[in-house]
Amino acid sequence: MMYNLLQYLLHLPVGLVWLIFLVENAMITCGVLLLGRYFYKGGYTAREWGICAITNILNTVVTYGGFWLWKQGGIKVSMEGSWRVLVDFVLLFVAMDLLMYVFHIVIHKTFLYKVVHQLHHEAVDPKPIDLFVLHPVETMGFGSLWLLLLVVYGFNIYAIIIYLVVNVIFGLAGHLGVEPLPAKVRQWPLVKYLGTSTFHHDHHRDIQHNFGFYTSVWDRLFNTYR
Ligand SMILES: [Zn+2]
Ligand SMILES: [Zn+2]
Numbered sequence: 128m129m130y131n132l133l134q135y136l137l138h139l140p141v142g143l144v145w146l147i148f149l150v151e152n153a154m155i156t157c158g159v160l161l162l163g164r165y166f167y168k169g170g171y172t173a174r175e176w177g178i179c180a181i182t183n184i185l186n187t188v189v190t191y192g193g194f195w196l197w198k199q200g201g202i203k204v205s206m207e208g209s210w211r212v213l214v215d216f217v218l219l220f221v222a223m224d225l226l227m228y229v230f231h232i233v234i235h236k237t238f239l240y241k242v243v244h245q246l247h248h249e250a251v252d253p254k255p256i257d258l259f260v261l262h263p264v265e266t267m268g269f270g271s272l273w274l275l276l277l278v279v280y281g282f283n284i285y286a287i288i289i290y291l292v293v294n295v296i297f298g299l300a301g302h303l304g305v306e307p308l309p310a311k312v313r314q315w316p317l318v319k320y321l322g323t324s325t326f327h328h329d330h331h332r333d334i335q336h337n338f339g340f341y342t343s344v345w346d347r348l349f350n351t352y353r
Contacts, residue, residue, distance in 0.1 A: 129284045130206045137198065148190040152183045156259060159299045163255025166303045171256045179259040182266050189270030193277060203281035204276070215286030219276070220293065220341060226272045228345040234265065243268075247269075253302040253331050259302040297341050301327030320344055329353055 136144055140301035156179065171179075194200040205211060234244040243262040250257045261269075277287070300307075306324045313323055322341050336353035339346045346352035 133197070136194065144194065145187065145191055148194070149183070152186045152190060156183055159258060159295060160255055163303065165309070166305050167254045167344075169254065171254075174254050175260055177341070178206060178261070179256055181263060182259040182261050185263055185266040186270065189274065192270070193274055196274060196278060202277045204277075204284040204287065205281055206284050208285055208333055209283075211283045212261060212285045212289070212309055215283040216289050216293075218280075219282060219286060219290040219291065222276055223273065223290070223294070224339060224341040225345060226276065228339050230268060230272060231340070232351075233336060234268070235338065239264075248331065250302075252304060253328060254304050255299060255302050257302045258298045293341075297322060298322045301340070304328070306333045320347075 133295065135149070139144060139147075140142060197204065205215075234240060243264045246262045247257065247260055247265065250260065303324045306313075306328070308318070308323055312318060313325070320342050322337075322339050322343060326337055326343055327340070333353060336351050337346055338351055339342070343352055
């Protein structure tokens with residue numbers, strides 16, 4: 128099915144493919160903001176909407192970049208639905224968590240903080256739209272890391288899709304503004320090591336700690352966990 132879909136895109140005019148990817152990104156953003164409304168009742172400023180729109184356009188550039196690289200043979204994906212879906216998903220989850228941890232530390236501890244990342248930290252108490260309130264350099268940095276990983280290794284296409292969904296869920300969770308999980312659940316064996324709403328909210332409150340996204344594993348390992 129995925130194979131047919133990708134083949135179909137190949138035969139469409141380039142402009143239409145761009146439009147499809149833009150609509151896809153906009154729909155993901157709408158989904159995040161609609162789900163977010165359930166938790167955050169306040170409104171957003173025109174400036175936040177503007178930055179959110181720019182982030183969507185840049186995410187579309189990254190999406191098209193991935194499609195283009197696949198078309199050129201730079202990114203290879205396996206299409207079969209087998210045990211590789213699970214293995215590749217775990218690989219993507221762990222690898223991106225580590226890469227983003229390192230990238231996040233770099234944009235905090237260098238001149239890049241003031242120039243790039245401070246924008247995201249204007250929110251001391253994050254709200255759903257803050258997931259998209261990112262400096263263009265930051266959006267492209269995360270996007271490049273993502274495409275680089277896909278070039279290095281040919282992941283399973285279903286693992287990629289599941290990962291992308293999970294990525295959005297964690298992104299939304301981190302900027303919900305409230306903690307939906309009861310304290311007891313957050314102490315469960317595996318959940319304990321996941322990047323919960325509280326985990327990323329605490330990063331906005333104290334920028335010296337909690338640089339991870341999906342897990343607190345790297346923060347625990349490198350002593351930046353709070
Ligand atoms: Zn940060
Ligand atoms: Zn954040």
